[in-house]
Every structure is written in C-alpha cells, then in structure tokens.
Amino acid sequence: MIELENVAMSYGGGELLSDISLQLAPGSFHFLTGPSGSGKTTFLKLCYAALTPTSGQVRLFDRDVRAMDRDDIALARRRIGVVHQDVQFLDHLPVADNVALPLTVSGRDTLDETVNLRELLNWVGLKSRADALPPELSGGERQRAALARAVIMSPDVILADEPTGNIDWDMSQRLLQLLVELNRMGKTIMIATHDLNLIRAAKGQVQARVLRIAGRRLQLAGADL
Amino acid sequence: MKRPDFTQVAEFVVGDAQADRMVPPTGITARLTLLSAAAMAFLAVFALALSVATGRMAERWGDELARSSTLRISAPADQIDAQTQAALRVLEQTPGIASARALTDEEQRSLLEPWFGPDLPVETLPIPQLIEVIEDGAGYDAQGLRLRLSAEVPGAVLDDHTRWRQPLVTAAGRLRLLGWVSIVLIFGTMAAMITLAANAALAANAQVIAVLRLVGARDSYIAKAFVRRYTLRTLGGAAFGVVAGLVAILLLPSAQTAGGFLTGLGFQGAGWLLPLVIPPLAAAVAFVATHLAATRTLKELP
Structure with a gap:
C-alpha cells in the first residue's frame, strides 16, 4: 500500500530522516513513536505525499510519488484518511458537511450517502453535534470529527498524527477503540504518538507493531513496552 | 479548431x-x-x-472634404469669363474629377454675406470667381492639375483643402x-x-x-x-x-x-x-x- 525505500528527508541542510525503509501491509496496525521533533510528522507527511523525499523512493499504491502529478496525488489521498495533530476544518460549514467533505470534493452525491453519514456521526458520538460549527467543538469532538472525515471515503489506510494529543484519557480510549474497530474491518492503521499508555492499551486488543524514530532512523521497537 | x-x-x-x-x-x-x-x-x-x-x-x-476642392480665379474683369471657361475646360478633361461648376453670383454673395452684409453689389467688385470641384472616388492628381492650370489659366489658384485638412485628420x-x-x-x-x-x-x-x-x-x-x-x-x-x-x-x-x-x-x-x-x-x-x-x-x- 505504502512503501518507503531508503528514504531520506532533509530540511535546509540538516537531515531529519535517513535510510528509512518500510512496507505497510494491508490490514496492519502500526504505532510510530519517538521524541518530539524526531520527525514523526515528517514521516507521516511522506506517507501521504505532502512531502517528497530528498532521496529514496516512496510508493503509494504501487506508484512512485515522484512520477505522480498533483491530480494523481489528490486521487491517492482519497484512499488515505489523515487525522492531523491540529485538526483543521472549513470553519464556516457545519460538522456534518465537514465530515462529508471528501465525498463532496470527489464529486460523489452526498444525498446518496446521507444514511452513511448519519451512522458515521453516530459511531463517533457526534450525532447531536452535526449542525454545530467546528470552532464550537471541544478538543475531543474535533479529533473524532476528523476521524469521521478521514474514514468516510472508506480509505485503505488511515494515518493519525497524535490523535490523542489534546484530549483526556477516556476520550483517548474511545478514539483508540474506533481505530481498532476500523483495523478489524481491514483498514491499515498508522498512529504517531508519544503516549506509551495508549500503545499498551492497544496491545491487548490488536496485533500492533511499534516503530520508533531515533537517531534519524526507523527501528522496530521491542515488545517490552 | x-x-x-x-x-x-x-x-x-x-x-x-x-x-x-x-x-x-x-x-x-x-x-x-x-x-x-x-x-x-x-x-x-x-x-x-x-x-x-x-x-x-x-x-x-x-472623406467629405477630400472630395471637394476649390479653384479660385483672380483676373482683370475683362478676362475673368474667358479664364473661367478655360479652367472649366481643363477640369473637364482632367481624370478623377466628377464635376466642376462655377459658382453663381448669388452663391458668391451668400458666401460673402456674413462679412459684408446683404447689400453688397458683388457685380461691381473685382472679386475672384470660385469654381467648385467634386472628385470621383479615385481622386485627381493635384500637382499635375496645378501645372496645367498655370500654363493655360494663369489667374487660377487650386485649393484642394489638404493643407488645413491633414492636421485635423491626423489629430482625430x-x-x-x-x-x-x-x-x-x-x-x-x-x-x-x-x-x-x-x-x-x-x-x-x-x-x-x-x-x-x-x-x-x-x-x-x-x-x-x-x-x-x-x-x-x-x-x-x-x-x-x-x-x-x-x-x-x-x-x-x-x-x-x-x-x-x-x-x-x-x-x-x-x-x-x-x-x-x-x-x-x-x-x-x-x-x-x-x-x-x-x-x-x-x-x-x-
């Protein structure tokens, strides 16, 4: 699905990541850890082609990112759901429209999907907030709305960057629950987080691999978490 | 396309x-x-x-001004008719001229009226005879006509309006x-x-x-x-x-x-x-x- 081969990424002279190789197999569940500033967000951005690697190859769905034009990347992103650390919405549209946004921009008729949308909002617990504007939502609600938006196209991969960064433990658990359920439905999940408790909580429910970025390299962390 | x-x-x-x-x-x-x-x-x-x-x-x-010119004949009173006839003959033979017509006394008087009033006895004054020349589409050769006139009608002055018309057309x-x-x-x-x-x-x-x-x-x-x-x-x-x-x-x-x-x-x-x-x-x-x-x-x- 997403393959990285000897990828290196530098910003303004300094190398942030080097010699990174990874294959995300369908249905896998990965955690990505590492200290702040180690390059977790950069790594995820490489995975959805928001950045092009300085060297090495990134392949999305068997296509080299460098060979893809902007429209190809847009189409690939319809198959990759992304939840950002600082979630952004269209602040002038209600939550329901924001969640349905991927459908709208890909030209799908949102009327046909009304039932799906309602179910999805119910699933993330935002049924009663469907008509609220994004700035009126709490941190947890925003994260859940972002997750709903990330999965509405039924993408193959879901990338989440610190999805529990701004929310309390109970809410983190709920969010994790949603991601685990998605994984059981066959979705590939990658969660960047420095919350080890979250990883431990997940370990009981799902076969998760933990990757760590340290010293610019990606390592498979031991099972001793 | x-x-x-x-x-x-x-x-x-x-x-x-x-x-x-x-x-x-x-x-x-x-x-x-x-x-x-x-x-x-x-x-x-x-x-x-x-x-x-x-x-x-x-x-x-x-357009309009280019199509008309004026021929002015200043000559002693006894020669003016002969020269007018000669000029009209020359004009008739010139290619590019549709018509040429000597203005009548009444017309000349009405032209002068704004300056001299209605009671001017035009006949008694040695005013030049005017001939109105109308070109056809192709126009005539003003230089050639001037040369011919100077030989056959010494008192004729051709005014083809170009001199004052050209700057106006350019300005427009x-x-x-x-x-x-x-x-x-x-x-x-x-x-x-x-x-x-x-x-x-x-x-x-x-x-x-x-x-x-x-x-x-x-x-x-x-x-x-x-x-x-x-x-x-x-x-x-x-x-x-x-x-x-x-x-x-x-x-x-x-x-x-x-x-x-x-x-x-x-x-x-x-x-x-x-x-x-x-x-x-x-x-x-x-x-x-x-x-x-x-x-x-x-x-x-x-």
Missing part, C-alpha cells in the same frame, strides 16, 4: 452549489471587486465613445488611438485589480485550501470555486458600470445642434451595441486573471 463547448460554459455559470460553499463568503473583497469592475466598465464606455466618435470625425473630415486619428490605448489600459488595470483581489482571497483562505487538498480535492476543483466567483462578480460589476456609462452618455447635451463640424461624444445606430461587449470581455479578463492566480498559488502548496 475545437468547437467551444457551450454546455461547459453553461455549467460554469450555473455552477456547483456544493463547490461554491467550500470558499467562505468574503464581504469586503467581494464588494471591492464589484465596485472596481463597475468603475472600470464605466470608464471603458467613455473611452469607447471617444474612439468611436473621433473615428467618425476623422472619417468625415477625410491620434485621439482615436488614445481612446483605444485607454481601453487597453483600463482592461489591464482591471486584470491587475482582480489578480490582487483573487490573491488576497487565496491567501486569506489558505486553511480552506489546505483542508481541501488534504481530503483529496483536485486543484481544478479548488481553482474553479475561486475563478467562478470572481468571474461572475466582475461580469455583474461590469454590466452595472456599462449601464451607468450609457445612461451618462445619453444624458450628455447634444453637440450636433451647435454645428455639424464637431461630432457629439456618443454612439450612433448599431454603435450603441458596442459597449455591450465590455461585460463579457471583463469577465473573460477576470477568468484568465483568477485562473492564473489560483493555479500559481495552488502549485506552491503540498
């Missing part, structure tokens, strides 16, 4: 209600775009009127050029204003664009939302400006009554339809300007 696809144009005008909602409404830029489009269209109407009117003026001076031509240059400048300024407004809107909506890109919107989808908005706004503003400009021209006092020499600033006949070209042209300018601005901005985003 590919035929223009009008269904696409229709789709563009009708628009995608969903896509339109993606970009938040912007009060002040919208009003400023409308206002500047209206102002520019208003000015364009006047520049167009100027061009058309001066074009008409140049044509009239060039320049004025017309100035009008067209103004129109080009007006549309250029309109393009610049709309580009600035569109750039401001694109910058102000950076978050919207980032979100749309993240969820898989193509550049063309995002650009269309902006381009459509600015194109329709400009079309509306320009239409308003043109109507206002035409009303203003209709309300101008007519210069025709003051004398047919100067033509009034305005349009004649089918010319009134000419300003209707301005709004679609302005919309086309806005379309291209916003499209370029949006494409450029989007290319720089991930």
Whole structure:
C-alpha cells in the first residue's frame, strides 16, 4: 500500500530522516513513536505525499510519488484518511458537511450517502453535534470529527498524527477503540504518538507493531513496552 | 479548431452549489471587486465613445472634404469669363474629377454675406470667381492639375483643402488611438485589480485550501470555486458600470445642434451595441486573471 525505500528527508541542510525503509501491509496496525521533533510528522507527511523525499523512493499504491502529478496525488489521498495533530476544518460549514467533505470534493452525491453519514456521526458520538460549527467543538469532538472525515471515503489506510494529543484519557480510549474497530474491518492503521499508555492499551486488543524514530532512523521497537 | 463547448460554459455559470460553499463568503473583497469592475466598465464606455466618435470625425473630415476642392480665379474683369471657361475646360478633361461648376453670383454673395452684409453689389467688385470641384472616388492628381492650370489659366489658384485638412485628420486619428490605448489600459488595470483581489482571497483562505487538498480535492476543483466567483462578480460589476456609462452618455447635451463640424461624444445606430461587449470581455479578463492566480498559488502548496 505504502512503501518507503531508503528514504531520506532533509530540511535546509540538516537531515531529519535517513535510510528509512518500510512496507505497510494491508490490514496492519502500526504505532510510530519517538521524541518530539524526531520527525514523526515528517514521516507521516511522506506517507501521504505532502512531502517528497530528498532521496529514496516512496510508493503509494504501487506508484512512485515522484512520477505522480498533483491530480494523481489528490486521487491517492482519497484512499488515505489523515487525522492531523491540529485538526483543521472549513470553519464556516457545519460538522456534518465537514465530515462529508471528501465525498463532496470527489464529486460523489452526498444525498446518496446521507444514511452513511448519519451512522458515521453516530459511531463517533457526534450525532447531536452535526449542525454545530467546528470552532464550537471541544478538543475531543474535533479529533473524532476528523476521524469521521478521514474514514468516510472508506480509505485503505488511515494515518493519525497524535490523535490523542489534546484530549483526556477516556476520550483517548474511545478514539483508540474506533481505530481498532476500523483495523478489524481491514483498514491499515498508522498512529504517531508519544503516549506509551495508549500503545499498551492497544496491545491487548490488536496485533500492533511499534516503530520508533531515533537517531534519524526507523527501528522496530521491542515488545517490552 | 475545437468547437467551444457551450454546455461547459453553461455549467460554469450555473455552477456547483456544493463547490461554491467550500470558499467562505468574503464581504469586503467581494464588494471591492464589484465596485472596481463597475468603475472600470464605466470608464471603458467613455473611452469607447471617444474612439468611436473621433473615428467618425476623422472619417468625415477625410472623406467629405477630400472630395471637394476649390479653384479660385483672380483676373482683370475683362478676362475673368474667358479664364473661367478655360479652367472649366481643363477640369473637364482632367481624370478623377466628377464635376466642376462655377459658382453663381448669388452663391458668391451668400458666401460673402456674413462679412459684408446683404447689400453688397458683388457685380461691381473685382472679386475672384470660385469654381467648385467634386472628385470621383479615385481622386485627381493635384500637382499635375496645378501645372496645367498655370500654363493655360494663369489667374487660377487650386485649393484642394489638404493643407488645413491633414492636421485635423491626423489629430482625430491620434485621439482615436488614445481612446483605444485607454481601453487597453483600463482592461489591464482591471486584470491587475482582480489578480490582487483573487490573491488576497487565496491567501486569506489558505486553511480552506489546505483542508481541501488534504481530503483529496483536485486543484481544478479548488481553482474553479475561486475563478467562478470572481468571474461572475466582475461580469455583474461590469454590466452595472456599462449601464451607468450609457445612461451618462445619453444624458450628455447634444453637440450636433451647435454645428455639424464637431461630432457629439456618443454612439450612433448599431454603435450603441458596442459597449455591450465590455461585460463579457471583463469577465473573460477576470477568468484568465483568477485562473492564473489560483493555479500559481495552488502549485506552491503540498
């Protein structure tokens, strides 16, 4: 699905990541850890082609990112759901429209999907907030709305960057629950987080691999978490 | 050549209600775009009127006056008739001259009347005889005619009006050029204003664009939302400006009554339809300007 081969990424002279190789197999569940500033967000951005690697190859769905034009990347992103650390919405549209946004921009008729949308909002617990504007939502609600938006196209991969960064433990658990359920439905999940408790909580429910970025390299962390 | 696809144009005008909602409404830029489009269209109407009117003026001076010349015969009273007859003979034989006619005493008197009053006894004065010469389409060779006249009719002076007509025609031509240059400048300024407004809107909506890109919107989808908005706004503003400009021209006092020499600033006949070209042209300018601005901005985003 997403393959990285000897990828290196530098910003303004300094190398942030080097010699990174990874294959995300369908249905896998990965955690990505590492200290702040180690390059977790950069790594995820490489995975959805928001950045092009300085060297090495990134392949999305068997296509080299460098060979893809902007429209190809847009189409690939319809198959990759992304939840950002600082979630952004269209602040002038209600939550329901924001969640349905991927459908709208890909030209799908949102009327046909009304039932799906309602179910999805119910699933993330935002049924009663469907008509609220994004700035009126709490941190947890925003994260859940972002997750709903990330999965509405039924993408193959879901990338989440610190999805529990701004929310309390109970809410983190709920969010994790949603991601685990998605994984059981066959979705590939990658969660960047420095919350080890979250990883431990997940370990009981799902076969998760933990990757760590340290010293610019990606390592498979031991099972001793 | 590919035929223009009008269904696409229709789709563009009708628009995608969903896509339109993606970009938040912007009060002040919208009003400023409308206002500047209206102002520019208003000015364009006047520049167009100027061009058309001066074009008409140049044509009239060039055409009507060029077709007539005057031959003046000054000779002692006893020779004047003979010389007039000789001159008319020469003129008849000259190729390019449709007709030549000696003015009657009454006509000459009416020409002099404004200066000397109605009671002037023209017969008793040694005033020169005037011959009105009308050219045909091709015109005649003034230099050759002068040479022949000087040999056969020594008292004849040919005045083909070129001397005083030429500077007027040149001036009118320049004025017309100035009008067209103004129109080009007006549309250029309109393009610049709309580009600035569109750039401001694109910058102000950076978050919207980032979100749309993240969820898989193509550049063309995002650009269309902006381009459509600015194109329709400009079309509306320009239409308003043109109507206002035409009303203003209709309300101008007519210069025709003051004398047919100067033509009034305005349009004649089918010319009134000419300003209707301005709004679609302005919309086309806005379309291209916003499209370029949006494409450029989007290319720089991930």
